[in-house]
Amino acid sequence: MHEFALAEDIIKTIGTSVNHKFGSISQINIEVGPFSGVVIDSLEFGLQIIMKEKTNPTVKINIKQVSARAQCQCGKSYSFTTMFDGCPVCNSLQRKIISGMDIVINSVEIRENQ
Numbered sequence: 001m002h003e004f005a006l007a008e009d010i011i012k013t014i015g016t017s018v019n020h021k022f023g024s025i026s027q028i029n030i031e032v033g034p035f036s037g038v039v040i041d042s043l044e045f046g047l048q049i050i051m052k053e054k055t056n057p058t059v060k061i062n063i064k065q066v067s068a069r070a071q072c073q074c075g076k077s078y079s080f081t082t083m084f085d086g087c088p089v090c091n092s093l094q095r096k097i098i099s100g101m102d103i104v105i106n107s108v109e110i111r112e113n114q
């Protein structure tokens with residue numbers, strides 16, 4: 001299941017960037033592009049399993065699907081959620097996709113050590 005491997009990567013990335021001296025992770029906010037190929041439910045499930053293994057079962061996982069952004073050949077940049085949404089100005093599908101294929105760890109919230 002590719003979402004599970006992805007969840008492991010996300011936790012690894014967070015684990016190396018969070019200084020655990022300050023506290024434990026209370027919430028992970030992730031943004032998923034509509035063309036990333038990720039099933040949000042599966043990703044959330046994978047993250048929850050890993051966090052439980054890491055004895056942090058109280059972490060809240062917040063995964064949001066965001067819209068993709070593209071720049072049209074006419075110069076307009078716009079957001080869209082399906083591949084068939086063309087440019088709002090000229091209706092063209094000739095564009096450069098700027099985002100929407102990716103998964104972004106938007107933020108991580110830390111609960112301070114008591």
Ligand SMILES: [Zn+2]
Nearest residue numbers: 072074087090
């Ligand atoms: Zn256009």
